[in-house]
Amino acid sequence: MEAGSMAESSTVDEVKIDMPMDPRPAEGYERLASFMGYFPEAAIFRRFATLNAKNILYLQAELFWLEEELEKVARDDAQCTNGNRPLYSRDWFRLSHSEEHSDSNSKQWKIFMNIRKVLKEYNTAILQQKELVKLEAPSSFALSAIKDWMESPRMGWVYLLGPDKDLWRKADVYELLALKRKDHDDLLSLWMTKFVRAWLHPMIGRHFKRDKSAQFMERSILTQYAILRITSVIALALSSILPLCSILILNTVHKVSVRLGIVTAFTVLFSLSLGLVTGARRVEIFAAAAAYAAVQVVFIAGDGPSGDINVPGKQP
Numbered sequence: 001m002e003a004g005s006m007a008e009s010s011t012v013d014e015v016k017i018d019m020p021m022d023p024r025p026a027e028g029y030e031r032l033a034s035f036m037g038y039f040p041e042a043a044i045f046r047r048f049a050t051l052n053a054k055n056i057l058y059l060q061a062e063l064f065w066l067e068e069e070l071e072k073v074a075r076d077d078a079q080c081t082n083g084n085r086p087l088y089s090r091d092w093f094r095l096s097h098s099e100e101h102s103d104s105n106s107k108q109w110k111i112f113m114n115i116r117k118v119l120k121e122y123n124t125a126i127l128q129q130k131e132l133v134k135l136e137a138p139s140s141f142a143l144s145a146i147k148d149w150m151e152s153p154r155m156g157w158v159y160l161l162g163p164d165k166d167l168w169r170k171a172d173v174y175e176l177l178a179l180k181r182k183d184h185d186d187l188l189s190l191w192m193t194k195f196v197r198a199w200l201h202p203m204i205g206r207h208f209k210r211d212k213s214a215q216f217m218e219r220s221i222l223t224q225y226a227i228l229r230i231t232s233v234i235a236l237a238l239s240s241i242l243p244l245c246s247i248l249i250l251n252t253v254h255k256v257s258v259r260l261g262i263v264t265a266f267t268v269l270f271s272l273s274l275g276l277v278t279g280a281r282r283v284e285i286f287a288a289a290a291a292y293a294a295v296q297v298v299f300i301a302g303d304g305p306s307g308d309i310n311v312p313g314k315q316p
Contacts (some may be wrong), residue, residue: 031160035149041142042149046167052129059122066115080105129204138178143168227293242270246296254302256300263296 036043077085085105088095098106147168149156159165167176246266253259271289274280280288 020270028158028160031156032150032160035146035156039145040180041139041178041182041258044138044146044168044176045179046164046171047132047175047177048177049132052125052132056125056129057119059125062118063115064124066118070108070111073105073111077105087135108169130220132177134207135177135179136181137173138176139181140173142178142181143173143176150244166240177268231277238273238277242266242273243292247299250299259300263293263300266296267293 022308074089077088080086083105084091084094084098088098088108095109097107150158150168246262249262249266250259252260270292271285274285274288
């Protein structure tokens with residue numbers, strides 16, 4: 001029996017050892033929480049703005065009602081001629097110890113103690129709502145990242161079963177808040193994210209094998225930061241190439257009307273590039289485009305009457 005038991009135990013141990021270990025944590029909320037912990041920008045939650053406002057309104061209404069009750073009872077106590085009740089408005093000790101005296105009415109103090117509790121809850125809710133309002137909505141990049149991660153079998157593959165299952169897919173972005181936001185709402189980052197996940201990752205990802213000890217979210221996080229790095233490099237390259245290209249082309253063209261057309265074309269291209277790779281606001285794009293156009297106009301204005309560039313040492 002002992003030999004058979006030992007053989008059976010050995011077989012079980014061998015089975016446990018040979019079973020592949022899933023590097024991903026448990027399913028559901030635990031897996032989602034792990035991803036949010038490793039990728040803080042994906043820590044996106046619902047704001048519950050309506051419920052928070054309703055809670056404050058109810059607390060406010062309750063305080064109004066209690067305040068009226070307190071004033072009514074305080075008037076009755078002040079008009080009473082028996083016991084310590086007329087002294088409540090001038091003696092806190094008698095008021096707070098009104099329950100200890102048979103000839104006293106403790107209703108005023110009980111109402112006030114209830115007010116104190118509700119008032120504390122009301123003030124806390126107000127301050128918390130003030131802090132919640134300061135939290136920004138998540139970037140489109142982060143929201144797209146968590147949606148794609150949850151729906152991808154190669155990444156998270158997390159499907160919740162409760163009413164919150166569609167929070168990140170269907171909720172209005174302004175109803176959501178991000179604990180940590182970075183502005184990656186430029187169109188280039190969003191387009192590259194979709195392209196990499198939809199085409200490149202399925203095509204080349206299967207050719208690269210990772211150690212089983214690697215965390216399951218590592219691939220997704222590295223993809224996010226790689227995309228951001230690529231778009232940053234593209235933005236920096238465009239910021240240097242566009243001004244240089246316009247100057248080089250303007251230097252080879254002598255006709256003023258053609259130069260003005262080149263300035264217009266490059267200014268439009270510059271504005272489109274800003275909107276594509278930076279996600280800048282309209283006012284910022286207008287300001288940058290105006291400055292860029294001004295630099296080109298100054299370059300044109302530096303030409304002599306013949307249309308050639310005034311280069312020091314050049315013979316007219």
